[in-house]
Amino acid sequence: LRTGPRAHFARESPQHASYNRIIAAAGISKTAAYHYFDGRDDLLGTVLEDVEAQLIASLGRWVPAEDGRSFWERLAERTARVKEHLAANPDDLALAPAALERTDGAGLSLWLTDVMDNGRKLGVVRSDVDPDLLLAATTAVFRISDAWPPEQVRLLLAGLWSTPEKPAR
Template structure:
């Protein structure tokens, strides 16, 4: 956990640290990132850095958590009414929000990706796992609501659906980020609709129209 001093620190300095760290971690992943490089780019002394953060992992966790929290804060509240339509409207709202956030903070999108990778890798940090878990739980609650109004299929493990949504979002996000310069604002909102559609396709309950494949994965659900 970062020292409380961090929050007493000049916001500009703190921003400089977070930005330098986010960029380094996003570019090189956790293990590949150089603490020294971050320190140098943030323009702080070595000692100061260790005054704010316990170690490299702590810095990573703190920055990642911050990014996730920042995003989450902007997300719209859960839908007041309960219906499939309301559910999808809410999904759309979330996606718009996320895309907008990503457009304004491309580095943070990359950082989120790096975080996810890190989580998948063999050297996962406990604190990072926590951040990811929180993030997943949020989606899980969301999907559960979707299942109750019949918007989300119930024949697949939630954990898998969560992962799919996670990854669809990241993939489209990355695809967008790579073409950010050439996309108009109109393109972006179209991209939002497209992503929403894709998620809908993935989550929608199986019906006669689409065949009977992939009903359930585990024999004992």
């Protein structure tokens, strides 16, 4: 899956990739292919699940930070790992948006929940906004972060997560 079908879906796009061409490139018969997959969508789903699993694996398990400084350092290090993975695996880069959309970013959301819970305990992630809303906004930022410099993403998250000062009366 990490070579033939994955490369084909990445090159042709998940919407336009041909199951018949993937089968032909793999050198197997349609009968054999249908023994393993119910069709194109089943194969695509398997590929996209693996792409998301690779992204989450590159992040690694979140180990809670002990203070705000180590929190931001750890987050920068983890997001750099994802960027490295995507740079080394261009097919994953091409398929990441479809993978996260297909699963609603479930794996990413679980990872971010751990990060944000740790941040709330440290006072670097706000607690005055509904946690689900903040998670949805943060997930959206992470979904597009590979296209932006890491420092810009960190600044955006710091602004999103911080509690604004109350206006003077």
